[in-house]
Amino acid sequence: MANIQLNLKSRKKIDGTYPIVIRIRHNRGFFDISTGESVLASKFDKKKCAVIGNKPLQLHLDELKEKYAKRLRAFVSDNINRPFSLEELKAFVLQKSADEITVEEFWQENIDQLIKSGRGGSARTYKSSHSIFSKIVNLNCSFKAIGVKDLQKVEKELRMRGNKYNSIAVYMRTFRAVCNRAIQYNLVDYEWYPFRKYKIKKEKTIPRVLSLEEIQRFFQADIGVNDPLFKAWTVGKLLFMLRGINLRDLLYLTKDNLRAGRIIYKRGKTGKMYSILVSPMIEDCLRYFQNDRKTLLGIMLDEYLEHPAKSLHSRAQITKRLNTKLKLIGKKLDLQEDLTTYVFRYTYANVARKLGYSKDLIAEALGHEYGNSVTGIYLELFDQETLDKMAEHILQIVSNQKS
Known part of the structure; x- marks a missing residue:
């Protein structure tokens, strides 16, 4: 029978804390789901599988655990009359809804797809644009969390670094392409689209040509x-x-x-x-x-x-x-x-x-x-x-x- 509980990873982080994971066991095997949280070993009750002295954190962890517990119960209920493997269970439990797919993950998927299709130039542009954005804006969030202010923040930061408008436009157009594809894949509604209000600035340049x-x-x-x-x-x-x-x-x-x-x-x-x-x-x-x-x-x-x-x-x-x-x-x-x-x-x-x-x-x-x-x-x-x-x-x- 499959079961779910909070646990600490065995490997300690540099700051001395241990990552908290949601562990799902089945048939003597298990897999872990990261919660993004970590605590000192002394602040985690291994018997109760709970955080000590931090109720807000524990409530957050309980919500995460319940989300995956619902998926676990649904899968077990649908497959009650047949044996199933840990890999089957993992694939079902870890499937993400549109709201759970982050900008970071989707952008990386776009880069991987470009590489697989042999579009090296586009892949390099997507990589460099991702590198710029990720250092200014947190991309480990849903698309809905990114707004016009974030685009203005990126533009302001790059202008302060001395970037020209046309260079910034390359990064912005790349992110716009990622956003358009996210809408196409129904990861977010068009009502969210920040580029309706944010206009990409560019300067006229003379193409590099020979006479x-x-x-x-x-x-x-x-x-x-x-x-x-x-x-x-x-x-x-x-x-x-x-x-x-x-x-x-x-x-x-x-x-x-x-x-x-x-x-x-x-x-x-x-x-x-x-x-x-x-x-x-x-x-x-x-x-x-x-x-x-x-x-x-x-x-x-x-x-x-x-x-x-x-x-x-x-x-x-x-x-x-x-x-x-x-x-x-x-x-x-x-x-x-x-x-x-x-x-x-x-x-x-x-x-x-x-x-x-x-x-x-x-x-x-x-x-x-x-x-x-x-x-x-x-x-x-x-x-x-x-x-x-x-x-x-x-x-x-x-x-x-x-x-």
Whole structure:
């Protein structure tokens, strides 16, 4: 027969107290449920399983115990005619209601899910934002306990540390995404939503892009095959020529993505499908990466293709090495911006705009919806030939094959 009682953990904390737990026993086994409270050993009556000389604490512990006792009785009643294991009992008793799931737990679940799905960049953003929030606001509470004042507290603290509004906006948008998902999962009602009253502040910034003249200088740089910077330079060219492809997507391209003279792939971040004509320039660049691995560049190990979550650290190291070398190339070419893998995406859009292409066409090339949803529907009318011609024109200009 299962039974429940208060108990002390055997391991003492640094301050000399012992954690109080709710212990549930069944079939010579047991599991403990943390109460978050602790007392000195001398302040706990082991025979009565009660705290000595602290009635408010004892009342709180009795309430917690009764909550789990109700679940225990319900489970035993439903399974009175069959034997059940301790694990079955534990799974039922520890299941949490929406009010019991803390912001801390749910945020961590979001991070874990992003890692499992291979979205390393988003996972890092969620981690850094969580780290910032958790140091300013107590997240070991339900969502209902977080209000507008807490958001204002985070903003004020970060401003005092010298953070810019756009940096703060990244943290706030991340927490807003966590809140939106909590509402979606019915952990909290929309009536609670603090972002209805709190508005995320941001400042206008100039995107980090290369000018047309600078990207021409990059493409026409004199970097030989044996130069340690050659591969990073070639990767940079591919990032630009493949319409500002994300580095993660470039690293994961395989020979299966090559079909009938095109590179066809699904963007990891958005799921948007891309179909890009393999021009002679792109083909020449890819030839330098010929390898025995499944990926076109051969930089990412084959084992990571089926388990992208395991590749997060590797991808971070690859990005770091590439950015270090790209910055060296940028200094060598006297470019105004620090050259990184992400600069090429913005630069592709900037060059296309300078050459007179419409924002709608550029948005389609980058996989964005420009304007409202109706505009997004019309963008589907652009055929691949139009996008191919734009890409060909841009490459001719940056490689100085056409004035």
